[in-house]
Amino acid sequence: MTAMNGGGTRRWGWGSGRAENLRADAQTAKDAAAAAFYELDTAQRDLRISIETISAVDSSPGARKAASDFAEFGARIDRVSHDYITVVDAHDLDRDDLDSGTAARARAELDRTRQDLERVKAELDRFGQSLGPLLTQAENQLARLAPAVERARQGLLAASGALDQVRATGLKADDLAARLAALSPDLTKLNEGAGQHGVQETVQRADRVVREAEAIRGEAERLPERAAEIDKRLSSLRTRAQALHTRAGQVEPVLSELRRRFSAACWQDLQQVPRQAERSVAQAEEKLREARTAREEQRWADATTLLSTVRALLNTTDEGVKAAGERLQRLNEVSFDHTKEVERTRFAIRDAQRLAMAGRSTPDPRHAAPLDSAVERVDRAVASLTGRHPDYWHLLTELDAVKETVQQAVEQIRQDRASGH
Template sequence: MDKRQSAAEAAVHAAEQVFPDRRMAAAWEPVRGRCYDAAGAYVALTERLEQAERDGIALAQGPQQAQSVTRQLTDAARAVDEFYRGNQAQLEHAVAVLGTVPQLAQQVKVAAAGVRGQAAESEYANYPSVRSQAAAVDEALITLEAAEPGASAATVREAANRLETATKRLADALAQAPSRAAAAKTAISSVTTRLAAARTRAEGLAPAYSALLREFSAASSADLADNERESQRAIEAADAALGRARAAAAAHDPETALDLTTSARGYLTEAEQQVDAVTKRLATLRAVRSDPQEKAKAVRFRLRDAQMLAVSRGLVTEWGSVLDAQVARIDRISETLSGRHPDYWAYVVELDTIADFIAGVVERMRKQAGPRRE
């Protein structure tokens, strides 16, 4: 029993070290308790036998006590066997893993030192990606070395895995570094072209805004008053970022150049949105002015579809009045198109709001159960 208990105890210890979340020790505790109880009973019986022998007397119910203790020892040994067989795969795997942890840690440290050395000697050592990943390797190595003396196998293994991951990322950064210069050159060229296009597009903003003021009510373009200034600010910011990107590329720092071209693209996107907001507003309002009822017809058509869906799904009681109310909303906004300078933009915004509301109702109806007769 003692040998079996010792073997199982060692395996459980390994499992707790390697896979603490499996709580193998908790399952082992009652089995171990039975072993201790049986061993204690054996020791106590032995002491009583020795005392009886010294006193020259027979131990009362000696054979029965011996049988009871023997049975207790046998049952405890059997419990150890059953526990081990029931968890054999996990226990033996834990023992195997525990034995490899020191070797794993050493292998990972050797590999990390090799890649770290390559990074230090590389012509790309000053690239931000290489520097940051090298720092990550250094930090992971310090963590692993600090954990090794007295930490659990699980802790050491986790630290070794972190170091291995950091090493792979550093190796990837080194592998990608040679292509950064070409990528930066391409990005700078692309952004230069886009900047020129944005400036050309921006030239149309002022005339478009002037047309909005002449042709439509002031309320139709009040929210666009700052677009020309904001678009110019964004273009200038893009130009400045592009200039810094060129300088970084010339200084053999293509990664910084790439970051700066990304910033420049963001500014250009902002500038293009400012310009498009004005030119698209003018186009939208002119289209509505030429045929005011066309947009209303499209919303009414969408509303009829929603009403038919409510009927087909048996949801008229719940949604019929809600959808009918949208008819009145459409009628009311259509009646506002009067006077010398109707507020076409308010008309468009209200119809878009109604269309969005109808779409929301349709989505909710489709999620509800009901008869389908479409």
């Protein structure tokens, strides 16, 4: 079709209006694809930060799988991004000779690549949502990081200050200083940061430093009190050792009286008490001297251990010395009148028998048997008191054993009654 214009002619493109519309549609599709490309790129960068956060803190199988899955997403994103760039480069929508067919193809290809970008973006969003628990846990760990490291630094500073204060009083605290110095490598690693050593390991190291620093500070603050307590124990145990040395010297006269008045069975087991007491007191005094030296050298743990040894030695000696005196006293009482002790034992038996018969016409054989046996043991013990020097110690030990048996029977009866038997 031609048109006249001042004697000239020009060609009218019959489809130019439609081509321009298609150009505009293609441009719209290009803008939409660009927006989808930008959104996918932004989502990928945001999610990469989340993955790096998780990986820095968590080395569990779940965290490793998340990192692996994200890497696979990266490959897919690279492919659709490459396709998008290829399509954009292939179509110059601004050129003058863009025909309708080219514009339509450009729009179709741009729409397709936009859909691919949006589909991958949607899948990436769902993947990101699935990371919620892992990311929350990782962020909580990261939130602990800086405060934990700061607590560790403050704890070390407080421990160092406590050591300085206690040293100012004249106490050395060398062991505590060595423990504090041993934390120096940990402090170096804390200062190097989580980037080099990992967030989880750094948090755990900081918590460990805090615990040890607090322990050192606490022990340093208690050290003057500990020194005073050791001094007090040294004085007390020295006094006790001296008193026990005097008392141990009184055992031999007690044994002499026992030998003179009672049969050998009543005192044979006490023969070694004087020698054992003398040896134990001597050992205690030697350990006391060692403890004093340890105290002067401020070896607190050694001093404490030695004092515990002294106390154990004195306790053993005290029991032996006391046993001799109590033996003589009990034998004196029973030789003067053994019926009181026998009657007390018989009364305990009768009391147990009444309990066994309470609410019953006949006693339970399980309860009656030990009580009947107890009666017979008392009778035999009394009957054994023969000769010029009766074995009163045998009587006493038998009566003690009978009373213990009776007490056990009473407890058994009460347990059976409580359980409904």
